[in-house]
Amino acid sequence: MPLPPIRDDLRTAQPYVTAPFPSPARPLAHLNNNESPRPPAGRHLTALRAAAARALATANRYPDTGLVALRTALAGYAGHGVRADMVWPGNGSNETLLHLLQAYGGPGRTALSFGPTYSMHRRIAAITGTRWAQADRGADFGLSPEVAGAEIDRHRPDVVFVCAPNNPTGTPLDPATLDVVLRTAPGLVVLDEAYVEFSAAGSRAGLLARHPGLVIARTMSKAFGIAGVRVGFLLASPGLLAPLRVVALPYHMSTLTVSVALAVLEHAEESLAHVPGILAERERLRGALAGSGHAVAPSDTNFLFFDTGADSSAVAAGLAARGVLVRDLGHAGWLRVSVGSPEENDVFLKVLKEIGTIGGSSCPSV
Numbered sequence: 425m426p427l428p429p430i431r432d433d434l435r436t437a438q439p440y441v442t443a444p445f446p447s448p449a450r451p452l453a454h455l456n457n458n459e460s461p462r463p464p465a466g467r468h469l470t471a472l473r474a475a476a477a478r479a480l481a482t483a484n485r486y487p488d489t490g491l492v493a494l495r496t497a498l499a500g501y502a503g504h505g506v507r508a509d510m511v512w513p514g515n516g517s518n519e520t521l522l523h524l525l526q527a528y529g530g531p532g533r534t535a536l537s538f539g540p541t542y543s544m545h546r547r548i549a550a551i552t553g554t555r556w557a558q559a560d561r562g563a564d565f566g567l568s569p570e571v572a573g574a575e576i577d578r579h580r581p582d583v584v585f586v587c588a589p590n591n592p593t594g595t596p597l598d599p600a601t602l603d604v605v606l607r608t609a610p611g612l613v614v615l616d617e618a619y620v621e622f623s624a625a626g627s628r629a630g631l632l633a634r635h636p637g638l639v640i641a642r643t644m645s646k647a648f649g650i651a652g653v654r655v656g657f658l659l660a661s662p663g664l665l666a667p668l669r670v671v672a673l674p675y676h677m678s679t680l681t682v683s684v685a686l687a688v689l690e691h692a693e694e695s696l697a698h699v700p701g702i703l704a705e706r707e708r709l710r711g712a713l714a715g716s717g718h719a720v721a722p723s724d725t726n727f728l729f730f731d732t733g734a735d736s737s738a739v740a741a742g743l744a745a746r747g748v749l750v751r752d753l754g755h756a757g758w759l760r761v762s763v764g765s766p767e768e769n770d771v772f773l774k775v776l777k778e779i780g781t782i783g784g785s786s787c788p789s790v
Contacts, residue, residue: 451749454768455750455761456751459649461763461765463649468694468695474687476683479678479679480680487679489675493686494513495512498657500689503629504632510665511657512657515655515656515681517643520641521545521548522548527670528611529582531553534581535549535581535585536559536575537584538560538572540593541592554583557575559575565590567586569604572586572608580610581609581611582612587618588616588628591616591618592753594721595722596623612639614640617642618646619726621696622646622702627640628640636661640660641656642658642659643655647726648695650685703726706727709761710723710728717733718730719731726762727761727762728761729758729759730758731757733757736755736757736759737752
C-alpha cells in the first residue's frame with residue numbers, strides 16, 4: 425500500500441542537518457556550532473559523573489513531571505526576582521520554543537523576526553503551522569527602533585522573535601529597540617538570550633515583572649558547555665507558561681538530564697570560568713581577521729560574523745576540506761566562525777590565509 429501523503433506545508437521542507445566534513449575524518453577546528461571548545465574536566469567532571477551515577481541508580485522510575493528541583497535551581501541562577509513557577513525547562517531551548525508555538529502559534533497566527541537571525545525560529549514556526557514574516561536588519565546588521573516598530577505595525581504578529589545578542593551576526597540589541605518592541609507588539613515577545621553569558625548587556629529578565637507578554641529563552645548549551653546534554657529553559661509569567669504543560673509530552677526531561685543540569689548549576693561559577701578566556705580569544709580573532717582585511721560585525725557573543733570578500737560557500741567548503749568547520753548561513757560573502765580554543769583559532773586563521781580570501785568593499789559596512 426502506498427505511503428500516506430505528508431502535510432502540504434511540509435512537502436518541500438528539508439531536515440535540519442549540520443554540514444558534513446569531507447576530510448579529515450576528525451576536524452582540526454570545530455568552529456561551526458558555537459559550542460564550548462573545552463569539555464568538562466577536573467572537579468567539574470567528577471561532579472557530573474557523580475550526578476549521572478545518582479540518576480542511573482533510580483533509572484527504573486519515571487522522572488518528576490513538575491521538574492521542581494530543576495526549575496528552582498534555574499530560577500536561582502537567573503536572578504532578577506525570577507521564581508520557580510516562572511521557569512519552563514526542556515531538552516534544549518528549541519524544544520521549549522516548540523512548546524511555546526504549539527500553545528501560542530499555529531494556523532491563522534503569525535510570527536515575526538528580523539534577519540539574518542536564528543534559523544530555528546523560522547523552522548519551529550513551520551513545524552507548528554505558524555505563518556512566518558521576516559524583515560531585514562540594517563546594513564550593519566543592527567535593528568533600529570524605527571524598523572522594528574514599523575514592521576510590527578505592518579504585520580501585527582502574534583509572536584515577535586528578537587535575539588539579544590543576535591545569531592548569526594553577534595550584534596547587540598539596542599535597548600531603545602527592545603523598548604519599542606515591548607510597547608508595540610500586540611502578542612508575545614520572545615527574547616532569545618542564548619548567548620547572554622557572553623554579553624556585556626546581561627540578561628533582561630528584570631523586565632519580566634513589567635511585561636506580562638515577554639518570554640526569555642535561555643540555554644545551557646553555550647557558556648555552560650553541555651550542548652550534548654540538551655538543556656534549555658524559558659522565563660515568563662506563570663500564567664503564560666501554564667499552557668505549555670498541556671502541549672508538552674509527559675516526562676519530557678529524563679532523570680539523567682535533570683541530574684547533570686543540577687550539578688552544573690551547583691557548580692555554576694566553575695562551569696562559567698572559561699567565559700573570560702573566550703571573550704579574550706574573540707577579540708584576538710577579531711583583530712587578526714580585521715588585520716587581514718576582513719570586515720567583522722560587532723559581536724557580543726562567542727562567535728564572529730565576517731566578510732570573506734569571496735564566494736562564502738566556496739570558502740566554507742575549502743576550510744572544511746582542510747579540517748576547519750565554520751558555518752555558511754546563506755548570507756552572501758559572509759561566514760560565522762565560533763571562538764574555539766587558542767589552538768583551533770590559530771588553525772582557522774592559518775588555513776583561511778592559505779585559501780587567500782580578503783575582505784571585499786562591496787559587502788555591508790560594519
